[in-house]
Amino acid sequence: MCVGLDPEPSRFSAQYAGMSPEQAVRAFCLAIIEATASYACAFKPNSAFFEVLGPAGLQVLQEVIKAVPAHIPVILDAKRGDMGNTARNYAKAVFEVYHADAVTVNPYQGYDAVLPFLEYSDKGIILLCRTSNPGSRDFQDLRVQGDDGREQPLYEAVARRIQSWNKDNNCGLVVGATYPEELRELRAICPTMPILIPGVGAQGGDLKASVQAGVDAQGELAIISASRSVLYASDPAHEARELRDAINEVRRGG
Numbered sequence: 001m002c003v004g005l006d007p008e009p010s011r012f013s014a015q016y017a018g019m020s021p022e023q024a025v026r027a028f029c030l031a032i033i034e035a036t037a038s039y040a041c042a043f044k045p046n047s048a049f050f051e052v053l054g055p056a057g058l059q060v061l062q063e064v065i066k067a068v069p070a071h072i073p074v075i076l077d078a079k080r081g082d083m084g085n086t087a088r089n090y091a092k093a094v095f096e097v098y099h100a101d102a103v104t105v106n107p108y109q110g111y112d113a114v115l116p117f118l119e120y121s122d123k124g125i126i127l128l129c130r131t132s133n134p135g136s137r138d139f140q141d142l143r144v145q146g147d148d149g150r151e152q153p154l155y156e157a158v159a160r161r162i163q164s165w166n167k168d169n170n171c172g173l174v175v176g177a178t179y180p181e182e183l184r185e186l187r188a189i190c191p192t193m194p195i196l197i198p199g200v201g202a203q204g205g206d207l208k209a210s211v212q213a214g215v216d217a218q219g220e221l222a223i224i225s226a227s228r229s230v231l232y233a234s235d236p237a238h239e240a241r242e243l244r245d246a247i248n249e250v251r252r253g254g
Ligand SMILES: O=C(O)c1cc(=O)[nH]c(=O)n1[C@@H]1O[C@H](COP(=O)(O)O)[C@@H](O)[C@H]1O
Pocket: 004, 006, 046, 077, 104, 130, 131, 132, 133, 174, 175, 176, 198, 199, 200, 201, 202, 203, 225, 226, 227, 228, 229
């Protein structure tokens, strides 16, 4: 169970009223980390919610990442993707300025655009494959000829190609919980890759189907991520524990 940190001050409770947006976001995120850390396998701050605060937001993002206990990985959700020297700067920013342990990357620009991230061989590079939103069908479902010569949806071709990029065993996939059938296919194509699975909770993804389809043969490596359903619950710690327990029950065959 990964807690997504997507802080929206307009949704905060009254205790944060009177603070500046950046103070409120800092205090809110630190409180969420403290309340949920014992149930979380990872935290996933989404950079948009910090960038929107202006320069102070980037400072807050740094502080929030630092506040996560050292044994829990931080996935910076920034969905980066650009060519050569730009990608090098994005990768350096993510890993050397913000000190994230992993990052979400858009693979659409191809290998050379992802390589600057992959070269951080001790960091996680989690590549968008089958995203959770309804519009993911627009391009990701298009039929293409894959490396194996077979016609297949683009998301499958992406997953197969990423297998060949995974020389340092540091790649993962993003597959939405809203598409459990596709998740099952992708787990079969990538049996040993971690899969980040957002879309449970607010987006209505099927938790049981996603866990069953997303885990590897040992019942591991499915990172089920929820943001709003945990952050804005009346008791985030309770919500996080319930989600963690529900995931583990399915892993045990429940
Ligand atoms: O990369 C992601 O994390 C991501 C991929 C995807 O396909 N769908 C998706 O919702 N996300 C992110 O996961 C979070 C979902 O938030 P909730 O719907 O509130 O749980 C947001 O930060 C999204 O940007």
